[in-house]
Amino acid sequence: MTLNRKPIQVSEAVGRVLENVTVTATEVVSYLDAHGRILANDLVATHDVPLFTKSAMDGFAIRAADSKGASGDNRVPFKVAEEVPAGSTSDYVLRENEAFRIMTGAEIPESADTVVMFEQAKETDEGFTVRKTFNPGENIAMQGEESSEGDIILEKGSLINPGTVAVLATFGYSEVEVYKKPVVGVLSTGSELLDVDEDLVRGKIRNSNTPMILAQLKRAGIEGRRYHMQSDDLDTLHDNMKQMLEEVDMVITTGGVSVGDYDLLPKIYDRLGAEVLFNKVAMRPGSVTTVSRVGDKFLFGLSGNPSACYSGFELFVRPAVQAMMASENVHAPFIDAILDEDFTKPNPFTRFIRAEVQYVKGEVYAKPSGFNKSNAVTSIAKSNCVIVMPGGTRGFEKGDAVKVMMTDVTSSADRFGVE
Numbered sequence: 001m002t003l004n005r006k007p008i009q010v011s012e013a014v015g016r017v018l019e020n021v022t023v024t025a026t027e028v029v030s031y032l033d034a035h036g037r038i039l040a041n042d043l044v045a046t047h048d049v050p051l052f053t054k055s056a057m058d059g060f061a062i063r064a065a066d067s068k069g070a071s072g073d074n075r076v077p078f079k080v081a082e083e084v085p086a087g088s089t090s091d092y093v094l095r096e097n098e099a100f101r102i103m104t105g106a107e108i109p110e111s112a113d114t115v116v117m118f119e120q121a122k123e124t125d126e127g128f129t130v131r132k133t134f135n136p137g138e139n140i141a142m143q144g145e146e147s148s149e150g151d152i153i154l155e156k157g158s159l160i161n162p163g164t165v166a167v168l169a170t171f172g173y174s175e176v177e178v179y180k181k182p183v184v185g186v187l188s189t190g191s192e193l194l195d196v197d198e199d200l201v202r203g204k205i206r207n208s209n210t211p212m213i214l215a216q217l218k219r220a221g222i223e224g225r226r227y228h229m230q231s232d233d234l235d236t237l238h239d240n241m242k243q244m245l246e247e248v249d250m251v252i253t254t255g256g257v258s259v260g261d262y263d264l265l266p267k268i269y270d271r272l273g274a275e276v277l278f279n280k281v282a283m284r285p286g287s288v289t290t291v292s293r294v295g296d297k298f299l300f301g302l303s304g305n306p307s308a309c310y311s312g313f314e315l316f317v318r319p320a321v322q323a324m325m326a327s328e329n330v331h332a333p334f335i336d337a338i339l340d341e342d343f344t345k346p347n348p349f350t351r352f353i354r355a356e357v358q359y360v361k362g363e364v365y366a367k368p369s370g371f372n373k374s375n376a377v378t379s380i381a382k383s384n385c386v387i388v389m390p391g392g393t394r395g396f397e398k399g400d401a402v403k404v405m406m407t408d409v410t411s412s413a414d415r416f417g418v419e
């Protein structure tokens with residue numbers, strides 16, 4: 001184990017992780033299970049949308065020419081010849097001043113070319129009258145106006161969102177080829193750790209990292225596999241991790257990556273013959289975060305301190321998981337915000353501060369979410385983002401511009417966004 005590790009910049013560390021990604025194989029899933037997955041092929045339109053020229057309104061379909069010259073003083077009368085509800089069609093050919101009573105979504109019969117909304121017509125015993133000249137195409141959705149058969153609607157690598165699911169259904173794709181979700185194993189190390197339902201005893205604490213990471217994986221759309229936490233015993237830990245490597249595509253451990261007598265991960269990477277991509281990053285917290293590789297499998301050695309562990313996941317694991325599924329957009333959104341309270345500590349390394357973003361009158365404010373040391377756990381719970389302060393900077397003051405990495409886009413303002 002080397003005590004003098006050489007720190008690399010965060011961006012370089014992220015880059016090294018992404019360079020080493022192996023994309024997962026693909027599988028075919030039901031369109032109903034496809035949300036959150038990544039398309040393995042271009043999604044191609046199997047027909048025009050709209051599929052046929054249809055009424056966009058409830059009203060009357062007429063020949064526009066028949067309304068010529070209509071005005072308030074000279075209302076032009078129409079007679080209803082047939083009804084066309086949505087889902088029905090008609091081959092009836094309109095004669096002069098005849099109309100279809102037609103509903104939104106119904107196919108426009110060949111002989112009609114415009115639709116008079118109910119609100120634009122005055123109903124009479126025989127039909128209705130209009131008070132203006134209609135142009136062809138009014139209140140009509142034209143076949144193919146949105147997209148044409150053969151169009152690429154979404155490219156390979158796109159995230160399947162609820163709209164994509166609707167597109168799959170539109171085009172009759174009941175199944176879709178997507179990239180497999182990596183199988184991710186999570187193992188916390190530390191002889192001080194107890195399980196959630198164990199009684200606290202002197203010198204011990206409950207394991208909060210494993211469940212936190214399982215939740216972070218869930219937020220990234222992955223069902224992680226929980227491994228039972230391990231004491232700091234070299235042989236057992238080694239054997240367990242070797243076994244894990246046979247069962248999963250990616251191993252996440254927490255704790256034991258620093259330079260303490262019982263920080264065993266460096267020795268285990270050695271024994272496993274892992275290629276260490278980096279073991280020191282110029283960041284706080286989580287400077288000892290270590291990422292290595294055995295074959296095409298990543299081992300993420302996250303720091304044991306909860307805040308460092310959390311940030312390490314968001315910075316390195318989340319993009320890696322996305323990239324393994326061939327996502328085009330692997331990074332969290334970074335936004336500009338106004339710092340909402342003084343932060344006086346200098347930042348020799350890039351600093352990540354769990355924080356809360358709020359939108360106030362069109363401005364974005366970010367405020368540290370409480371006690372924020374590496375060992376903090378409560379500030380993670382109150383955060384929806386992480387403030388990034390570049391290395392080599394002095395303290396920041398309230399009102400300064402800062403960069404913010406969003407972690408939780410489901411968080412929202414306390415009021416509805418429009419009056």
Ligand SMILES: Nc1nc2c(c(=O)[nH]1)N[C@H]1C(S)=C(S)[C@@H](COP(=O)(O)OP(=O)(O)OC[C@H]3O[C@@H](n4cnc5c(N)ncnc54)[C@H](O)[C@@H]3O)O[C@H]1N2
Pocket residue numbers: 188189190192193205206207208209210254255256257258259260263285286287288302303304305306308374375
């Ligand atoms: N001589 C030095 N000592 C330390 C350094 C250093 O550079 N030189 N770095 C410090 C920093 S910074 C950090 S961060 C920690 C990293 O420690 P490890 O990643 O080796 O993690 P552990 O030693 O196992 O645990 C650290 C801390 O976190 C608690 N912990 C661990 N696992 C969990 C868990 N699953 N749930 C909740 N809490 C957990 C553990 O009890 C310790 O308090 O090293 C510093 N030391």
Ligand code: MOO
Pocket residue numbers: 283284285286287288289303305308374
């Ligand atoms: O690695 Mo530690 O979390 O920098 O404070």
Ligand SMILES: [Mg+2]
Pocket residue numbers: 255256257258259260262263304
């Ligand atoms: Mg340690």
